[in-house]
Amino acid sequence: xxxxxxxxxxxxxxxxxxxxxxxxxxxxxxxxxxxxxxxxxxxxxxxxxxxxxxxxxxxxxxxxxxxxxxxxxxxxxxxxxxxxxxxxxxxxxxxxxxxxxxxxxxxxxxxxxxxxxxxxxxxxxxxxxxxxxxxxxxxxxxxxxxxxxxxxxxxxxxxxxxxxxxxxxxxxxxxxxxxxxxxxxxxxxxxxxxxxxxxxxxxxxxxxxxxxxxxxxxxxxxxxxxxxxxxxxxxxxxxxxxxxxxxxxxxxxxxxxxxxxxxxxxxxxxxxxxxxxxxxxxxxxxxxxxxxxxxxxxxxxxxxx
Numbered sequence: 581x582x583x584x585x586x587x588x589x590x591x592x593x594x595x596x597x598x599x600x601x602x603x604x605x606x607x608x609x610x611x612x613x614x615x616x617x618x619x620x621x622x623x624x625x626x627x628x629x630x631x632x633x634x635x636x637x638x639x640x641x642x643x644x645x646x647x648x649x650x651x652x653x654x655x656x657x658x659x660x661x662x663x664x665x666x667x668x669x670x671x672x673x674x675x676x677x678x679x680x681x682x683x684x685x686x687x688x689x690x691x692x693x694x695x696x697x698x699x700x701x702x703x704x705x706x707x708x709x710x711x712x713x714x715x716x717x718x719x720x721x722x723x724x725x726x727x728x729x730x731x732x733x734x735x736x737x738x739x740x741x742x743x744x745x746x747x748x749x750x751x752x753x754x755x756x757x758x759x760x761x762x763x764x765x766x767x768x769x770x771x772x773x774x775x776x777x778x779x780x781x782x783x784x785x786x787x788x789x790x791x792x793x794x795x796x797x798x799x800x801x802x803x804x805x806x807x808x809x810x811x812x813x814x815x816x817x818x819x820x821x822x823x824x825x826x827x828x829x830x831x832x833x834x835x836x837x838x839x840x841x842x843x844x845x846x847x848x849x850x851x852x853x854x855x856x857x858x859x860x861x862x863x864x865x866x867x868x869x870x871x872x873x874x875x876x877x878x879x880x881x882x883x884x885x
Contacts, residue, residue: 584648586620589613590628590641591648595675595705597634643721646856649674650724653862656702675703676866679718679726681711682778683745683825684851686808688877689727695869702866710781711851718854725855725863727870738860740853740871743878748846749788750829750838751821758818765841767793774801776814776822784823788847812838823847827877850881 592602593613603610621628628641637645652674680689685708693704709717714726715734731739756765759773771794775785789799803820805811812829815822816837824838826846832838840846853870855863 582644582647583616583620583623584651586616586623587644587648589616590620590637591645593617593629593635594637594641594645599635639720646677646721646724649677650856650859650862653702653724653859657862660700673701673703674862675705676725676863677705677707677723679707679709679714679723679728681714681727681851682708682808683828684711684727684874687825687827688873689870691876692866692869692873695873696866700865710779710783711849712783713781715854718856724859725853725866728852728854729849730854731850731852734854736857737854738857740867741881742851742853742871742874744848744850744881745878746826746846746848747784747788747823748826748829749785749821749841750824750833751815751841752818752837753839755815755818755821756839756841760841765792767798770794771798771800774803774820776803776805776811776820778808778811779804779806784847784849788823788845791845791847792842848879848882851878 588606589602589612592605593599596602596605599610599613603613606613617629624640626640627638628644630636630638630641653676656674685706696702697704707717707723709726711727711729714723714728715730715732717723718726718728718734718737727742728739731741733739755773760769763769770789770792775789777785786796786799790796794800803814805814808828811822812824812832814820815824816832821841826833829838833840851874853867853874855867860867
């Protein structure tokens with residue numbers, strides 16, 4: 581049987597990032613936390629925590645931490661449905677680790693959060709990652725559920741289709757006049773016009789450029805702006821062009837502060853909700869909140885032919 585005192589200490593260290601903060605969270609001394617984790621590592625015969633600033637978990641450590649969170653979720657569900665079996669105060673509020681892409685978090689996902697938190701006591705620990713990479717976070721045991729662009733099978737997970745997030749290439753009228761006015765928008769002018777990219781995982785601009793015949797060899801000059809709000813503002817201010825989800829720039833397109841470069845050339849990105857299968861019962865309500873919010877904001881996923 582697993583040592584749950586040790587697992588609780590492990591989860592606290594990985595969540596808080598240090599032994600001192602974990603000790604304060606659990607109301608014990610740092611040496612007690614260290615001793616619990618040392619005993620757990622000796623019992624399991626492997627390292628679970630990479631000591632540093634912050635402390636991080638090995639793959640085994642992350643998976644054990646996820647197990648602790650799933651147990652907390654199940655105990656919380658038991659208390660909710662059978663309060664006479666688990667009195668109030670004897671079960672800690674569970675924290676659900678999720679991975680969500682920035683554009684979803686800045687639009688429809690907040691509605692899912694609001695609906696979920698209004699009906700329960702669970703806490704959310706959300707990390708931002710590109711939708712093409714969030715599935716990896718589940719595989720590696722870093723999160724319990726994620727918004728992902730992957731519809732393929734993920735071991736140990738259930739996957740639910742959500743909706744399409746439509747992306748369009750857009751820039752300010754002044755930027756378009758400056759870089760495309762004389763020769764129009766084509767592969768040659770696109771290779772010269774500065775482009776905005778969110779981070780090193782963001783391949784949306786390159787995907788659109790490839791569709792327009794611009795090869796990686798002739799990639800345009802690039803700015804990096806890792807902020808959804810600043811990304812829109814920078815394009816609106818004429819710094820560069822970029823790919824934007826239409827849910828975030830409808831008003832800008834309507835008032836003309838942003839203009840689509842090539843109307844009809846948008847890229848639909850189908851989004852899915854994936855969660856650990858053994859946590860399905862505890863995540864049913866969150867899953868429904870996520871599905872409802874996505875379908876209210878976004879376009880339906882086209883059925884496969």
